[in-house]
Amino acid sequence: MEVKELGHLVLYVRDIGRSVAFYRDVLGWRQVLPKPDGAGSGPLPMPFAMFNAPSGRTHHELLLIEVGPDAAGLPAGRRVGLYHFGLKIGTSDDELRAALRTLQEAGATVLGATDHVVTHSLYIADPDGNEIELYVDVPGMDWDDAELLASPPRALQL
Known part of the structure; x- marks a missing residue:
């Protein structure tokens, strides 16, 4: 067996409306389902996006499933499980700076910025505390x- 590429990511979220607003309106993902007219609500027994x-590039790369306000939060500190996922947002530090301005204007949680030598990264948290790395590859x-x-x-100073 050989893995060809990372296909998609699925996250449980407390509030689907809040998370849709973050991923669609702040990060710029294109919502596939449900459609604005409510079509495609699908067979899942709970709200999703x-x-x-x-x-x-593909049918979907991110699926959010609402689990409600009483769901357990992510434990603090060292733990087993997802640390973060990375999203390439461009090819220059100017694009990272523009992303930082957008995030700050939206009131998003910015955790830090790191120079990894081969990439420059901005770390943020989604409304449920899932960590996301927004990065650009360093040319050459x-x-x-x-x-x-x-x-x-x-x-990294942006």
Whole structure:
């Protein structure tokens, strides 16, 4: 068996409306289902929303499923499970700076910015505390250079 690519990500969220507003309106994902007219609500027994990136690369890349306000939160500190997922948002620090302004204007939680040598990253949290890395690749880096890939991260000033 050989994995060809990461296909999609599914997240449980407390409030589907709040999460849709974040992923669609702040991060710019394209909502696939349900459609604005309510079509395609689907067979799931709870509210959900399906998205793909504006590129339309596949049927969906992100699925949100509402589990309600009483769902347990993410435990703090070291734990087993998802740490974050990364979303490439462009090719320059100018695009990261523009993203930072958009996030700040929307009142999103910004956790920090890191220079990973091969990428520059902005870390944020969605409304349920799921961590997201928004990044750009640094031009001219050799992705086959293991030493470069293992370089210690540094603070990034945007």
